[in-house]
Amino acid sequence: MDRPATLHGEILTRLRDHLVEGGVPDGARIPEKDLCELFGISRTPLREALKVLAAEGLVELLPNRGARMKALSVRDISELFDLMGGLEALAGRLACENITDAEVSAIEALHTEMYGHYLRGNRHGYFACNQQIHEHILMAAQNQALAANAHAVMGRIRRVRFAANLDDRGERWSAAVREHELILDALRRRAGAELATILFNHLRSKKLAVLRNIEAGEAPEPRQKQVTVT
Amino acid sequence: MDRPATLHGEILTRLRDHLVEGGVPDGARIPEKDLCELFGISRTPLREALKVLAAEGLVELLPNRGARMKALSVRDISELFDLMGGLEALAGRLACENITDAEVSAIEALHTEMYGHYLRGNRHGYFACNQQIHEHILMAAQNQALAANAHAVMGRIRRVRFAANLDDRGERWSAAVREHELILDALRRRAGAELATILFNHLRSKKLAVLRNIEAGEAPEPRQKQVTVT
DNA sequence: TGAACGCAAAGTGAATGCAAAATGACCCTT
DNA sequence: AAGGGTCATTTTGCATTCACTTTGCGTTCA
Structure with missing residues (x-):
């Protein structure tokens, strides 16, 4: 409801919207660098947001291979x-x-x-x-x-x-x-x-x-x- | 089911168990420093795990005031x-x-x-x-x-x-x-x-x-x- | 010619450093 | 003596840096 004043909290909401609204095709890789530039932040808060989205099941997080848009079977x-x-x-x-x-x-x-x-x-x-x-x-x-x-x-x-x-x-x-x-x-x-x-x-x-x-x-x-x- | 080989993934499971099994009383503050020493890791993966646990509703994350054990009303x-x-x-x-x-x-x-x-x-x-x-x-x-x-x-x-x-x-x-x-x-x-x-x-x-x-x-x-x- | 090996570049995982906010103590004022 | 304010310490938030894995490409050998 109310977004916290923290950066990772705002990024979480924005990134979630960006993904849900179809900004990324199914199964596509999501390079951290690109998202950092898109939102103008460093990798730390972005990675925190990605972890949460992975827990929500929206993205897939493969070890050492980064995030992918979860392709629904x-x-x-x-x-x-x-x-x-x-x-x-x-x-x-x-x-x-x-x-x-x-x-x-x-x-x-x-x-x-x-x-x-x-x-x-x-x-x-x-x-x-x-x-x-x-x-x-x-x-x-x-x-x-x-x-x-x-x-x-x-x-x-x-x-x-x-x-x-x-x-x-x-x-x-x-x-x-x-x-x-x-x-x-x-x-x-x-x-x-x-x-x-x-x-x-x-x-x-x-x-x-x-x-x-x-x-x-x-x-x-x-x-x-x-x-x-x- | 299978825990990833990443540190934050393992910490997430361990920290969740630690909290659920009653390691921390309701409403108590959870200083990052203590948990880092407890698990022997740095703050980065720990904070990522905390974000996920906050999303799960197990802990409460107040801006600039850290994590508290979610006290259930x-x-x-x-x-x-x-x-x-x-x-x-x-x-x-x-x-x-x-x-x-x-x-x-x-x-x-x-x-x-x-x-x-x-x-x-x-x-x-x-x-x-x-x-x-x-x-x-x-x-x-x-x-x-x-x-x-x-x-x-x-x-x-x-x-x-x-x-x-x-x-x-x-x-x-x-x-x-x-x-x-x-x-x-x-x-x-x-x-x-x-x-x-x-x-x-x-x-x-x-x-x-x-x-x-x-x-x-x-x-x-x-x-x-x-x-x-x- | 094709496949295997190796190297380099890119990307991710985690640690450290730094700035800002909060907490707490001490001092000053009334 | 009580309340308020200021400063130091602690803690959090984020950026930066370092280390390791993966990957793409070029070379070499069968």
């Missing part, structure tokens, strides 16, 4: 989506214990707005509303440890998810809208256990859609294009 | 137990999809052994079997990302859990045995959603027991005893 993606499903399931379960009627109404409003975007085919608006709904549920769970964990996992799959959603076709869209209606229904009834299962299956559906897109569209070898110049 | 403990419950629930859900009959049998055997320890009043053996059962379910889930996450959360609450279990009375013990029977039953039937709820509630029970012990036994101010000499 199909297996990794599958695991991360299931993990995210478990965390969202937990968020839903806890939300049912704590959420107020006003917060449920806020989510209902978001759902309505999202449905409008769906009808108008506004992909960006739909995606933003979708994310906000899940964020609201996460907040309603009133659990900082869970929120931090969920955000960390989300960061690891964001680039994959973003790429997959762009290729997504309509049939998955309509299914997602139906699933969201189930979510809202369970939330209104404060049916925690039920909502947990719905949310897990919701992420399971997303996972399957993403995996289909990957196996269909992307070649087995990691493609090298879209190398943004730093 | 009652709220923190509550949140972490719920988070652990969500992760175990996910593990159970996934385990039901993947587990073999042989693995179920192995867990049944552990449960039987644990029941024996319960009857004989062998606290240590009971605790070990209990942990092994949950570890088996976690393995059966076949999800490395989940396992790593669960172990990280477990590390954060281990000291609290250990201290609380020592003060635990019999009535909670017998309840735990009954809950384990429910877990096994759901696992045999591969009832994933049901098992998830059971496991979440199982951790919820543990949480409540721990919180009762804390509010009953421990004074509002953090007690300073049990300072192990390094």
